[in-house]
Amino acid sequence: MSEATLQAPLADDSAWRGIAWALARDLKLALRSRAELGVQLLFYVIVVTLFPLGIGPEPGPLHTLGPGVLWVAALLASLLALPRLFAVDFADGTLEQMTLSPYPLPAIVSGKILAHWLATGAPLVALSPLLALQFGLDGREMAVLTAGLLVGTPTLSLMGAIGAALTLGIRAGGALLALLTLPLYVPVLIFGAGAVEALRAGTAPGGELSILIAALLVSIVGAPLACAAAVRIAVD
Amino acid sequence: MLVAEDLAAQRGDALLFEGLGFALRRGAALFVSGPNGSGKTTLLRIVAGFTRALRGRLTWDGADVAPFEPALRAATLFIGHAPALKEELTAEENLASLAALHGAPAGRQALTDALTTWSLGKQRSLPARVLSQGQRRRIGLARLRLVPRPLWVLDEPMTALDTSGAETLRTVLGDHLARGGMALIATHQEFTPTSGTCHSLRLQ
Numbered sequence: 001m002s003e004a005t006l007q008a009p010l011a012d013d014s015a016w017r018g019i020a021w022a023l024a025r026d027l028k029l030a031l032r033s034r035a036e037l038g039v040q041l042l043f044y045v046i047v048v049t050l051f052p053l054g055i056g057p058e059p060g061p062l063h064t065l066g067p068g069v070l071w072v073a074a075l076l077a078s079l080l081a082l083p084r085l086f087a088v089d090f091a092d093g094t095l096e097q098m099t100l101s102p103y104p105l106p107a108i109v110s111g112k113i114l115a116h117w118l119a120t121g122a123p124l125v126a127l128s129p130l131l132a133l134q135f136g137l138d139g140r141e142m143a144v145l146t147a148g149l150l151v152g153t154p155t156l157s158l159m160g161a162i163g164a165a166l167t168l169g170i171r172a173g174g175a176l177l178a179l180l181t182l183p184l185y186v187p188v189l190i191f192g193a194g195a196v197e198a199l200r201a202g203t204a205p206g207g208e209l210s211i212l213i214a215a216l217l218v219s220i221v222g223a224p225l226a227c228a229a230a231v232r233i234a235v236d
Numbered sequence: 237m238l239v240a241e242d243l244a245a246q247r248g249d250a251l252l253f254e255g256l257g258f259a260l261r262r263g264a265a266l267f268v269s270g271p272n273g274s275g276k277t278t279l280l281r282i283v284a285g286f287t288r289a290l291r292g293r294l295t296w297d298g299a300d301v302a303p304f305e306p307a308l309r310a311a312t313l314f315i316g317h318a319p320a321l322k323e324e325l326t327a328e329e330n331l332a333s334l335a336a337l338h339g340a341p342a343g344r345q346a347l348t349d350a351l352t353t354w355s356l357g358k359q360r361s362l363p364a365r366v367l368s369q370g371q372r373r374r375i376g377l378a379r380l381r382l383v384p385r386p387l388w389v390l391d392e393p394m395t396a397l398d399t400s401g402a403e404t405l406r407t408v409l410g411d412h413l414a415r416g417g418m419a420l421i422a423t424h425q426e427f428t429p430t431s432g433t434c435h436s437l438r439l440q
Contacts, residue, residue: 032324093318102339
């Protein structure tokens with residue numbers, strides 16, 4: 001074998017191949033460990049359901065609190081799933097192999113975050129209209145709430161991933177992760193719940209949703225780069 | 237050719253080694269030995285590009301290399317203590333996934349051949365969680381044939397391997413060196429590959 005053939009091939013589309021590799025692998029792993037995903041979804045359902053039970057059946061307060069409760073529960077459920085994102089790969093050594101891959105690390109990280117959102121965020125969004133029924137939200141409110149969650153939860157996954165990568169290898173990293181990540185979630189919470197409030201106040205919720213979309217776009221560009229840098233520090 | 241000049245590394249406040257240099261030519265293997273904590277793994281991690289040396293420089297074919305540099309990543313295959321296996325995936329899926337991560341997706345036949353070389357033919361569809369330590373080690377090492385890289389960086393590759401596994405490693409390493417490959421190996425038990433030149437480096 002000549003020296004030339006010893007070199008690994010580096011294709012121009014290596015970023016896409018990196019995303020595809022991570023996405024396919026993590027979705028396959030998620031399917032093999034469905035029970036753990038079920039726990040996170042069940043947590044979301046239970047937290048949301050505790051509020052009608054605790055506050056009582058009067059429709060007034062429930063209707064007012066509904067969007068906020070669903071959003072806060074979504075934040076907490078998202079937080080619950082975050083440690084899994086990098087910690088397992090870090091513990092078994094796959095993460096250090098990823099940093100040595102010819103694929104760009106930010107691309108691999110992007111694929112992982114996308115798979116993480118598809119496995120944890122998307123089911124939560126899909127279930128939300130059903131849970132919103134407990135709070136007596138009408139059709140339009142439900143639609144705005146779900147639209148907000150649809151563009152907001154990927155942002156939560158992306159921003160949370162930075163925290164997850166930064167806390168790799170730290171003892172009691174889970175608690176620190178919550179402290180690091182929850183403040184970052186605040187703007188998403190404000191504009192997500194605010195979109196439904198705007199609708200109730202008679203104005204169009206387009207502004208709040210646009211800000212959520214803008215936050216998503218910024219996160220898509222920035223978060224994978226920040227995560228990749230944090231992962232490199234972690235494996236050093 | 238890989239050249240290290242005047243390398244120094246520390247862990248915490250303790251200096252592990254300094255003034256360390258070596259040149260690794262095509263077709264040669266360098267065995268690094270030394271007591272626990274002497275910096276074998278640290279040296280390997282510097283060469284693999286995970287971490288920066290405290291001092292000194294590392295050049296690859298005459299060019300300086302920094303950690304995580306694409307040229308270095310494209311040239312190196314690192315197999316460390318951690319097996320990088322997923323418990324939920326089968327032996328074959330694990331191997332396919334790792335090969336694809338290294339940018340060398342392998343076909344079914346190539347995977348079967350690699351697993352058979354390492355006597356894992358019967359275990360290919362078993363999930364990694366039911367395999368023994370030695371078998372898990374073999375899956376990691378089966379990458380060596382699938383992923384074409386000039387430089388192998390192996391940290392204690394003999395760990396958990398039985399006699400036949402060790403024999404396979406000698407053959408696979410010998411083939412690699414005969415083709416002009418290079419290897420940097422940290423080990424307690426030095427072994428002789430079936431061909432190629434070997435050098436030793438002992439850390440204090």
